[in-house]
Amino acid sequence: MNSSEPLLSQDTPRAIELLAAARTHLLEVLLPSTAGDSRYSALMIANALSIALAELEQQRANPHMSVKSDVGEQLCHQLRDGAVEDLFDDDLLKCLQSDVDARLSVANPKRLSP
Amino acid sequence: MMSCPESLVEYLRVSLNRPDLRVDRYERLSGGAIQQNMALDLVSDDAQLAIDAVLRTDSATSVSVSLSRLQEFAILQAAFDAGVLVPEPLLKCMDASIIGAPFFVMARVEGRAQPHLLTRKSVLDESGREHLVSSIGRALAQVHAIPLDDERLSFLERPSSTDLLRQRVAFYRRCLDELKAHRPVIEWALAWLDRQRIRQTELTLCHNDFRTGNLMIQDDTLTGILDWEFTGVGDPHEDLGWFCAPCWRFAARDREAGGLGERQAFYLAYERESGRIVDHGTVAVMEVLATIRWAIIALQQGARFDSGQEPTLELGLTGRMIAELEQDLLQLVPACERLIA
Numbered sequence: 212m213n214s215s216e217p218l219l220s221q222d223t224p225r226a227i228e229l230l231a232a233a234r235t236h237l238l239e240v241l242l243p244s245t246a247g248d249s250r251y252s253a254l255m256i257a258n259a260l261s262i263a264l265a266e267l268e269q270q271r272a273n274p275h276m277s278v279k280s281d282v283g284e285q286l287c288h289q290l291r292d293g294a295v296e297d298l299f300d301d302d303l304l305k306c307l308q309s310d311v312d313a314r315l316s317v318a319n320p321k322r323l324s325p
Numbered sequence: 326m327m328s329c330p331e332s333l334v335e336y337l338r339v340s341l342n343r344p345d346l347r348v349d350r351y352e353r354l355s356g357g358a359i360q361q362n363m364a365l366d367l368v369s370d371d372a373q374l375a376i377d378a379v380l381r382t383d384s385a386t387s388v389s390v391s392l393s394r395l396q397e398f399a400i401l402q403a404a405f406d407a408g409v410l411v412p413e414p415l416l417k418c419m420d421a422s423i424i425g426a427p428f429f430v431m432a433r434v435e436g437r438a439q440p441h442l443l444t445r446k447s448v449l450d451e452s453g454r455e456h457l458v459s460s461i462g463r464a465l466a467q468v469h470a471i472p473l474d475d476e477r478l479s480f481l482e483r484p485s486s487t488d489l490l491r492q493r494v495a496f497y498r499r500c501l502d503e504l505k506a507h508r509p510v511i512e513w514a515l516a517w518l519d520r521q522r523i524r525q526t527e528l529t530l531c532h533n534d535f536r537t538g539n540l541m542i543q544d545d546t547l548t549g550i551l552d553w554e555f556t557g558v559g560d561p562h563e564d565l566g567w568f569c570a571p572c573w574r575f576a577a578r579d580r581e582a583g584g585l586g587e588r589q590a591f592y593l594a595y596e597r598e599s600g601r602i603v604d605h606g607t608v609a610v611m612e613v614l615a616t617i618r619w620a621i622i623a624l625q626q627g628a629r630f631d632s633g634q635e636p637t638l639e640l641g642l643t644g645r646m647i648a649e650l651e652q653d654l655l656q657l658v659p660a661c662e663r664l665i666a
Contacts, residue, residue: 255638262645283509290512291498298517299659307510308655314648322649 227267234260265317283310327351329365333380336423337367337430340416345370360384360394360554365430378415382428391554395419398429399477400553407471410464410549434549436541443542444577444584453545458586460547461540462594465568468550469529469561469599478530483558487525493614494519500621504628510651514617517658521665523562523607531559536573537583562604565595566611571653572619606665613657620650 224232234257242253270276286306289295295303308324315323329351338346350366363380382394392400394417401414412431419427442448449457473481486492494515501508533555541549567573569591574584582591592603627644629635 252638255642258642259638262642284507286509287507287512290509290516293516293519295513295516298513298520299662303513304655304659307513307651311510311648311651311655315652318645318648322652324652 227264227271230260230264230267234264262318265320269313269317327353330424332423336418336420337416340418341367341374343369343374346374354379364433376415377433378430379412379433380424380428380430382424383426392556394427394429396480397553397556399480400556401429401431403471403475403477404468404550404553406475407467409467409471410547411553412549412551434541434551436543436546436548438538438541438551440537440573440575440584443537444575444580446577449545449585454580454586455590456545457542457547458582458591459594460545461568461583461585462591463598464547464550465532465535465564466595466598466601468532468535469564469601471530473528473530473558481530481556481558484528489560489563490518490521490523490610490614493618497617497621500625504621504624506624506628508620508624508647508651510654511617511620514613514654514658517662518610518613518617521610523560523610524604526560526562526601526604526607528558529561531557531561531564533557533559533564533567535564535568537568537575537585538573540583560607560611561599561601562607562611563614565592565603565608567615567618569608570612570615570619571657572616572650606661609657609661609664613654613661616650616653616657620647620654623647623650 237253237257237260242250242257245253297303312323329348334346334348337348338344347368347370348365349368350364352364354362354364361382361384363382365378365380367374367376367378369375381397398414398417401411404411405414412434415430415432417427417429421427471478484492497511497515501511532550532553534552535550539550539552540547541551568583569581569588571578574580577584580586581588595601596603623643623646626640627647630637630640630644
């Protein structure tokens with residue numbers, strides 16, 4: 212046996228489940244006893260936890276998702292240079308919408324288009 | 326409660342000519358990142374003086390586009406003298422040694438600036454909402470009627486060109502470049518905006534941050550307009566667009582006048598007071614512009630967080646608002662295109 216190799220044990224609950232429990236505790240246990248500025252703070256924290264959770268869940272569901280792409284940058288240059296004639300082209304709108312949807316589903320799923 | 330610096334008490338005694346003045350309350354009010362607001366209760370021994378006031382000064386962080394506190398004071402004076410609903414400006418101090426920065430003092434206004442509360446359903450009934458947005462429309466028209474030739478306002482920059490839309494587009498493109506941000510949806514909206522032509526309107530004083538969160542409201546009436554630090558000269562439709570933009574309606578997205586009431590009542594009151602017709606198409610374009618402006622501010626605040634300059638939760642969450650602002654743009658631009666076609 213090679214004892215210099217890391218054992219890589221993993222304990223549970225994992226990050227996602229811990230964050231979900233923290234959020235529930237915040238909303239169900241702490242929030243009811245807050246008011247005014249404290250309540251606003253608690254709601255902000257709950258919001259941040261929701262975003263973090265959704266991001267981790269998205270990563271878990273898409274483990275091979277690449278982090279960055281040049282395509283968006285290229286599109287920006289084309290739009291800036293006036294090279295896109297039809298701003299209401301179906302494919303263009305679908306492409307922009309799907310990019311926003313991917314980020315909305317993490318940051319604010321209530322705002323996703325029906 | 327904090328204790329009021331002795332240097333400030335002395336200064337107030339001299340400025341108001343009240344040697345027996347006391348500061349009964351000196352407390353931080355919730356305010357912006359750019360300025361600090363302190364509640365200040367001024368009383369005299371003989372009870373002749375009893376002013377509930379607000380002291381306004383700069384925070385450590387300041388933004389180049391906002392006016393200095395002394396310039397803001399001049400605007401408050403011009404607005405107050407023109408009969409606009411603003412807190413009464415009482416005194417200003419250019420001496421930074423008193424509390425560490427120039428400041429001014431104004432009377433407190435009754436009511437609250439609570440957009441989250443006000444945009445909830447149960448708070449006001451239909452007629453209350455109509456009364457409220459009418460009082461707001463009337464007040465905005467009065468803002469736009471503040472005389473530009475008032476000497477105290479000579480520091481305000483006049484726009485260098487008559488094509489305000491083109492200027493705004495160029496400015497926001499520069500902001501994106503400074504952020505090194507690649508935002509296809511914002512570039513798309515700017516490309517669309519760049520192709521629009523709006524009817525030229527007479528330039529007026531514009532508040533430039535006229536939204537529900539900056540309005541003091543008591544029951545169903547406007548009691549004061551706050552935060553004049555972005556005041557400038559421009560197309561009055563820009564203020565109308567900022568107020569009506571979906572991004573500023575909080576939970577009440579179907580109430581198009583600031584999340585508080587109907588657009589029609591707001592426009593009607595504005596038109597009656599100003600004698601000017603509101604160009605609906607221009608306001609729609611200005612709502613797109615407003616959303617772009619707020620999106621860029623959100624990116625800037627997110628960048629402050631990322632840089633480590635100010636990694637506060639509020640800034641971080643503002644940075645992550647960008648997706649819903651881009652969603653607003655994807656919905657607004659085609660709707661506006663249909664409206665003005």
